Amino acid sequence: MGVVQGDQMVLNIGPQHPSTHGVLRLKVATDGEIVSDIVPVIGYLHRCFEKHCENSTYEQVIPFTDRCDYIASMNNNFGYVVAMEDLMEIKVPERVEYIRVIMAELNRIASHLLALGVYGLDVGAFTPFLYMFRDRERILDIFELTCGARLLYNYMWVGGVSHDLPVGFVETVYNFLDYFEPKVQEYNDILTYNKIFIERTADVGVLLPEVAISFGVSGPNLRGSGVKWDIRKEEPYSIYERFDFDVPIGQGLVGTTGDCWDRFHVRMLEMIESTKIIRQALKDIPTNGDVHQALPKKIRPPKGSIYRRTESPRGDLGYYIISDGSPQPYRLKMRSPAFTALSVLNEISRGWMLSDVIAVLGSLDIVLGEIDR
Amino acid sequence: MTVDQLIDWFPISATWPGLTFLLAVLICAVPVFLFIAVYALVVIYGELKISSFMQDKVGPMGQGVGLHAWRWGLLQPIADALKLILKEDIIPAAADKKLFILAPFIVFIGAFIAFSALPFSQTLIIADMNIGVFYILAVSSLGVIGLIMAGWSSNNKWSLYGAMRSAAQIISYEIPVALSIIAVIMLTSTMSMQGIIQYQSGLIWGFLPNWLIFNNPFTFVAFFIFFISGIAECNRTPFDIPEAESELVAGAFTEYSGMRYAFFFLSEYANMFVVAGVAATAFLGGWQSPIPGLFNSPAWGLWWFMSKTMFLIFVMIWFRWTFPRLRVDQLMSVCWKGFTPIALVNIFGVGIWYLTLG
Numbered sequence: 001m002g003v004v005q006g007d008q009m010v011l012n013i014g015p016q017h018p019s020t021h022g023v024l025r026l027k028v029a030t031d032g033e034i035v036s037d038i039v040p041v042i043g044y045l046h047r048c049f050e051k052h053c054e055n056s057t058y059e060q061v062i063p064f065t066d067r068c069d070y071i072a073s074m075n076n077n078f079g080y081v082v083a084m085e086d087l088m089e090i091k092v093p094e095r096v097e098y099i100r101v102i103m104a105e106l107n108r109i110a111s112h113l114l115a116l117g118v119y120g121l122d123v124g125a126f127t128p129f130l131y132m133f134r135d136r137e138r139i140l141d142i143f144e145l146t147c148g149a150r151l152l153y154n155y156m157w158v159g160g161v162s163h164d165l166p167v168g169f170v171e172t173v174y175n176f177l178d179y180f181e182p183k184v185q186e187y188n189d190i191l192t193y194n195k196i197f198i199e200r201t202a203d204v205g206v207l208l209p210e211v212a213i214s215f216g217v218s219g220p221n222l223r224g225s226g227v228k229w230d231i232r233k234e235e236p237y238s239i240y241e242r243f244d245f246d247v248p249i250g251q252g253l254v255g256t257t258g259d260c261w262d263r264f265h266v267r268m269l270e271m272i273e274s275t276k277i278i279r280q281a282l283k284d285i286p287t288n289g290d291v292h293q294a295l296p297k298k299i300r301p302p303k304g305s306i307y308r309r310t311e312s313p314r315g316d317l318g319y320y321i322i323s324d325g326s327p328q329p330y331r332l333k334m335r336s337p338a339f340t341a342l343s344v345l346n347e348i349s350r351g352w353m354l355s356d357v358i359a360v361l362g363s364l365d366i367v368l369g370e371i372d373r
Numbered sequence: 374m375t376v377d378q379l380i381d382w383f384p385i386s387a388t389w390p391g392l393t394f395l396l397a398v399l400i401c402a403v404p405v406f407l408f409i410a411v412y413a414l415v416v417i418y419g420e421l422k423i424s425s426f427m428q429d430k431v432g433p434m435g436q437g438v439g440l441h442a443w444r445w446g447l448l449q450p451i452a453d454a455l456k457l458i459l460k461e462d463i464i465p466a467a468a469d470k471k472l473f474i475l476a477p478f479i480v481f482i483g484a485f486i487a488f489s490a491l492p493f494s495q496t497l498i499i500a501d502m503n504i505g506v507f508y509i510l511a512v513s514s515l516g517v518i519g520l521i522m523a524g525w526s527s528n529n530k531w532s533l534y535g536a537m538r539s540a541a542q543i544i545s546y547e548i549p550v551a552l553s554i555i556a557v558i559m560l561t562s563t564m565s566m567q568g569i570i571q572y573q574s575g576l577i578w579g580f581l582p583n584w585l586i587f588n589n590p591f592t593f594v595a596f597f598i599f600f601i602s603g604i605a606e607c608n609r610t611p612f613d614i615p616e617a618e619s620e621l622v623a624g625a626f627t628e629y630s631g632m633r634y635a636f637f638f639l640s641e642y643a644n645m646f647v648v649a650g651v652a653a654t655a656f657l658g659g660w661q662s663p664i665p666g667l668f669n670s671p672a673w674g675l676w677w678f679m680s681k682t683m684f685l686i687f688v689m690i691w692f693r694w695t696f697p698r699l700r701v702d703q704l705m706s707v708c709w710k711g712f713t714p715i716a717l718v719n720i721f722g723v724g725i726w727y728l729t730l731g
Contacts, residue, residue, distance in 0.1 A: 011530050019619040033534075033701055122619045124610060124698025130428040190695070196611055197697045354534070355700045358620050 008036065011354075015044050019122045019358050022368030024342075026357070033353045038346040045372040053332040058084060058158060058299040061332065066152040068334060069370040071114055074107035074143075075312040076370075077156035082237050083308035083319040084158045088301045095289035096160050097239045102173065102281050103146070103155060105274040109180070110139040111313035112220075112267040112274075115365040119264060120191050122362035123200045128191040135183055138176050145172065159294035170282050177275050184272060192268060201264060202255030205348045205360035209258065215347065216340040219315020220270060221364055224250040224263035231311035243280050245273045260363035267365070300327050314338050314365060334373060338366040377500070401499045405488045413642040416686060417450040423687065424694045457638075460631035465528060468628065472526035477629070477636035479519030484643035487513045491650045492566045494660045494674030505566035506554055506655065510547070513606065513647055516640060517543040520615070520625050523637075527628035535624025538701055539608060539615030545708045546605040546612075552716035553595040553602070556723045557585055557655045560592070570659035582665055584658040589730075591722035596656040598712050598719070600685065603648035605704070607641060609689050611696040612704055649685035650678070657681045 013026040020026065023044035029037040049064045056064070065080045066073040078100055085092060117132030140150045147155045147163050155162050191197055207217065209225045222229055230247040232240040248269035250262030301323040309318035315337030324330040341364040349360040379397040418433075425432030433446025464473055487509045489499040502508055517540055524536020558564055561572040569585075577583040586596045605612035616624035623629075626637050653659055659681075660674030668677070699707070 009530065018622060120697065124613065124617065124619060125696065126424075127428050127694050130430065134429055191697070194697060196699055199703055200697060200700060353700060353702065355614070355617065355620050355698075 007031075013357075019118075019362065021118065021361070021366055024366070024368055024371075026345075026361075028354070028357065030354060033355075035352060035354055035357050036350065038349060038357060040342055040345060042342070042368070042371050045368045047373065049373045050332055050334065053329055055328065057327045058301070058329060061329065062157065063152065063154050065334075066154055067369060068336070068373055069312060069314065069317075069338070069367050070151060071367050072107050072111040072313045073151065073153050074103045074155060075111070075310070076317065077153065078104045078238070079308070079310040079312065079317045079319050081156045081158050082310055083306055083321055084299070084301065086308055087304065087306040087321060087323060088158070088296065088299070090159050090294050090296065092159055092294045093286075093289050093291065094239075095286045096291050096294070098281050098285040099161055099165060099291065100156055101238060101240070101243075102278055102285070103143070103153075103161075105277045105281075106139050106142060106173070108274050108313045109271045110136045112271050113139075115313070116187065116191075116264065116267055119362040119365075120197075122358050123197060125191055125194070125197065128187060131183070131186065131190065135180060138179065142169075142172055142176060145169065157295060158299055159296055160292045164291045170285070173278065173282060177279060181272070181275055184268065187268065192265060198254050198261060200355075200359060201260035201363070204255075204260045204352065204356050205363060206256045207258040207263075207344060207348050211344065211347060212258070215344040217315070217344050218337050218340065219311065219313070220266045221263055221315065221341050221344075223247065224266045224363075225258035226250050226252075226262075231309055231316055235309065237308070237310055240277075242284075243277045245276050248273065260359055263363045263365075298327065300325065309335065312337060314341065314367065314370070334370075336370045336373065338364075338368075338370045342366050342371055401489070405485065405499070409485065409488070409639065409643050409646075412646060413639050414450040414454065416642050416645070416690075417453065418447065419687070420690050420693075421446075421449060423690050427691075427694045454635065457635040458632055462631040462633060463628075465628050467528040469526035469528065472522045473628075474633075476519045476523035476526060477633045477640075479522060480516045481519075481636050481640040481643070483512055483514070483516030483519065484640045484647060486515075487647040488643070490566055491647065492570060492654060492659055493678055495567075495671045497671065497675060498567065501565055501567045503568075504564045506558065506564045506569065506651070509566075509647065509651055510551055510554065513644065514543060514547055516644065523629070524625040527625070529628050531622045531627045532625050535615045535617075535621050535627070538621075539625060541701075542608070542612065542615060542704060543606055545705060546602045546712075549598050549602040549708060549712035549716045550606065552713065552720060553599040554651075554655060556592055556595040556716075556719050559720070559723050560585065560588060560727060566654055566659070569655055570661060573658040573661055575665050582658055582661065582663050584656060584661070586656040589723065589726045591719045591726060592656065594715065595719050595723075596652065598716050599656065600648075600652050600688075602708070602712055603652060604689055604692065605708070607644045607648055607689070609641075609645065610693040611699050613693075613698055614701050614704060617698055645686055645689055646682060649682045649689070652685055653678060653681035 008029045008031055011028045011030050013028055014020040015023040015025045025041040027039040027041060028035055049068060053061045053064055062077055062080060065076040069076050113132040113136040117129040120128035143153060144150050145166050147153050207221065207225045209227050212222050212225045212227065226249050228247050228249050233247055248266050250257050250266050252262060254261055303323060303325045305322040307318055307320045309316050317337055318335030320333040321329055322331040345361060345364065349357045379400060380393055383393045422432045433449035435444055435446045464470060490502055490505040490509050492498040520539045521536045524532040557569065561569045563569060573584050575583045577587055581587045585592045608615050616626060626634055629637060660678040662668040662673060662677055
C-alpha cells in the first residue's frame with residue numbers, strides 16, 4: 001500500500017496552549033495527524049537573569065536562581081551555593097549540610113509530583129493530577145513552616161541557610177514521609193499501570209542512550225534510557241556520599257527502554273529513593289548548631305572561576321561563575337538541564353502523532369523558566 | 374401519552390389537521406427541552422460533586438455571595454449556566470458566519486429529537502414508532518454534521534482537527550453500536566422501543582429479571598460493546614479525543630463562547646442521556662421493575678427507567694475521572710479490530726443460541 005503524501009500544514013502549538021508547560025511555542029509541521037517536524041521557539045520567558053546577576057552582589061543572585069527553575073527552587077539554590085562555597089573554599093557546618101540535603105530531596109519529591117501529575121493531565125487523566133498536588137501541598141507546607149515561602153524560598157545562603165529549622169520540624173517531616181510512602185502505590189494503581197496509560201506511553205518517543213548522551217540530556221530523562229548517571233553518585237557534592245540510595249534506571253518494563261513510560265516510572269522510583277535519603281538524614285542530623293556560623297560578612301570571592309554541577313530534579317544543573325574579586329560576579333552562566341531535554345524533542349517525536357508530541361513533551365518535564373532564564 | 378393520542382384528543386383535529394399537528398409537536402417539544410435543561414443542570418452538579426469525591430476535594434460548597442452561596446453549592450450549575458448566557462458571543466472575523474451560527478443547533482437537534490422515541494415509562498413516550506431504535510441510531514449521528522460544520526466554519530486549525538477526529542470517531546463507532554443492537558432486535562423481533570421492553574418482562578433462569586443483558590452470554594457482551602461505543606459517540610473520556618483539552622485546546626468548540634458553547638455542552642449531556650437511555654431500554658429492561666410483578670405501575674416505570682439511565686450516566690462520569698485518553702489511531706483500532714468483529718460474531722452467536730436453546 002502506498003503512502004499518501006498530502007500538503008503539510010504548519011500548526012502553532014503555543015505560546016498559549018494548555019500543555020506546553022509554560023510559554024513555549026512549537027512550530028509543528030503536520031500531515032494530518034502525523035508530525036514531520038517540530039521547531040521549538042523559546043524566549044517568551046526570557047528575563048535576562050544571567051545579565052542581571054552581573055550587576056547584583058553574590059547574595060542577590062540567590063533569588064534569581066529561585067526564579068529559574070521555579071518548581072525546584074531549593075535545588076537551584078543548592079547548586080549555586082555549592083559552587084560559591086567551593087570558589088570561596090568555605091566549609092559549612094554539619095547541620096547546614098543536613099538541612100540542605102533534606103530540603104533538596106523534599107523539593108525533588110515536590111518537583112517530581114508536579115511533573116508526574118501534569119503528565120497525567122497531558123494524556124487526559126485529571127484525577128492523578130489532583131492526588132499529586134494534594135501531596136505536594138504538604139511539602140510546600142513544610143517549606144512554609146521553615147522559611148515562610150511556598151514557591152520561591154531564597155533559603156540556602158552562601159555559608160548557611162536563612163532560617164534554622166523550626167521546632168518540631170523533624171516530626172513533621174517524619175509524619176509526611178509516613179503519609180507519603182503508601183501514596184506512591186496509589187499513584188501506580190490509578191496511573192502508572194493503567195492499561196490506557198501504558199498504551200499511550202509505552203514505545204512512544206524512545207530516547208536511545210546514545211542519542212541522549214550526544215544531546216547532553218541528563219537527569220531522569222537520561223536514566224529513563226537506561227544510563228546510570230546521577231551527579232549525586234558520580235561527583236558527590238555536599239554530603240551525598242554518606243547516604244545509601246539507588247539510582248533507578250528505565251528497563252523497558254512495559255515497552256522499549258527509554259520510552260515515555262520509562263521516563264515517567266524513573267521519576268516515580270526516584271521519589272522513593274528521595275524518601276530514603278530524607279529518612280537517613282533525619283536520623284543523623286545534629287540536634288543543634290548555628291546555621292549562620294560560616295556565613296561570610298561580605299561575599300568577595302577571590303579572583304578565579306568555577307564550574308560546579310549538581311543533580312536537580314531535571315538533571316545536571318551547572319553553575320559557571322567567574323569572579324574578578326569584586327562583590328559582583330563578572331559572569332554567571334547556568335547550564336540548564338531542561339534546555340537540553342527540549343532540544344531532543346524533535347529527534348524523538350518526529351514521525352509520531354500530534355497527541356504523542358504532547359505526551360513526549362510532557363515526559364521530558366521541561367520548565368520554561370529554566371530554559372529561557 | 375404519545376403524540377398520536379394528543380392529536381386525537383384535540384377537538385379541532387378534524388377541521389385543522391395541520392394546526393393540530395403543529396400544536397401537538399410543540400406541546401411535546403417544550404417539556405422535552407425543559408427536561409434536558411433541568412437534567413443537564415442536575416448532571417453538571419453531579420459531575421462536580423462526583424469528581425470532587427473521587428479527587429479528594431469538596432467541590433462547590435456554597436461560599437461567597439450570590440448564587441454560589443446557597444446550600445451545598447446546589448446553585449452552582451445555575452450560576453455556570455447564567456455565566457455562559459451572559460458572556461459575550463464572539464464570532465471570529467474569518468469564520469464562515471452562517472455555518473458558525475447554525476452548527477450548535479444542528480448538534481443539539483441531533484440529540485434533542487432522539488428523545489421523542491425514548492420510553493420514559495409504560496405510557497410516557499412521545500412517539501412509539503415501529504422503527505424506534507433505528508430512528509434513534511439514525512438521528513443521533515446527525516450531530517456529527519454539526520461538529521464538522523463547527524470545525525470547518527471556525528477557520529481554526531484546532532477546530533478542524535477536532536472536527537475531523539470526531540467525524541472519524543462517530544461514524545466508526547456507529548457500526549458496533551448498530552451491530553450490538555441487531556443482536557437485540559433478533560431476539561425481540563421488533564424495533565419499537567416499547568416492544569423491546571415488553572419482551573423483557575418476567576423472569577429468566579428462575580431468579581433473574583428477563584432483561585436482555587441476562588438473556589444469554591452474547592447479549593451480555595453486546596451490552597458492553599453498545600455502552601462503550603456509546604461513550605465514544607458522546608465524545609466522553611476515554612474517547613474524548615475530538616475535544617482533547619491538552620492537545621486540541623477545545624477541538625471543534627475552540628472558537629465558541631457564551632450561549633453557543635453552552636449548546637454544545639448541553640448536547641453532550643443530552644447525548645449521554647440518549648445513549649444511557651437506549652442502553653437501559655435495550656439491555657436493562659427499560660421501565661421494567663427488577664422484581665417482576667412488583668412496582669410495575671407507570672409511575673414506578675418512570676422511576677426505574679430514570680434510575681437505570683442515571684446509573685449508566687454515573688458510570689460515564691466515573692470513567693471520565695478515572696481514565697486517561699486514547700490516541701486517535703488506538704481509538705480506531707479498538708473499534709475496527711476489537712468491537713466490530715466481536716459484535717459480528719455476537720450476531721451469529723445470538724442466532725445460534727436462539728435456534729438451539731430459545
